[in-house]
Amino acid sequence: MGRAKHYQQEIEGLEEYVKGLVLREGIISECPYHSGIYLSEDYDYTPVFKIIAAEYKSGGLSHFSSQREATDFAKSTIDDVAGEECCSCEKWKHS
Numbered sequence: 001m002g003r004a005k006h007y008q009q010e011i012e013g014l015e016e017y018v019k020g021l022v023l024r025e026g027i028i029s030e031c032p033y034h035s036g037i038y039l040s041e042d043y044d045y046t047p048v049f050k051i052i053a054a055e056y057k058s059g060g061l062s063h064f065s066s067q068r069e070a071t072d073f074a075k076s077t078i079d080d081v082a083g084e085e086c087c088s089c090e091k092w093k094h095s
């Protein structure tokens with residue numbers, strides 16, 4: 001039994017979940033020219049944290065040991081997937 005592998009899958013699933021959430025809330029958006037690249041639209045993550053907190057309280061994010069851990073994970077996921085500018089557009093602009 002690969003416990004580590006299982007954990008990895010859960011984390012990947014959670015990243016997808018957080019990504020879907022922030023896309024839906026309009027906090028990040030996909031670059032219109034480069035699919036798979038996301039831009040931060042809004043640095044106020046409060047609406048997402050509220051949803052995460054509610055989800056945690058209802059038992060949906062049970063493998064986090066605290067609500068804080070869940071919201072920290074959400075924040076780092078947003079920071080990982082989205083930047084202020086699309087690096088591909090930037091490269092194209094300067095070439």
Ligand SMILES: [Zn+2]
Pocket residue numbers: 031032033034037086087088089090
């Ligand atoms: Zn782009």
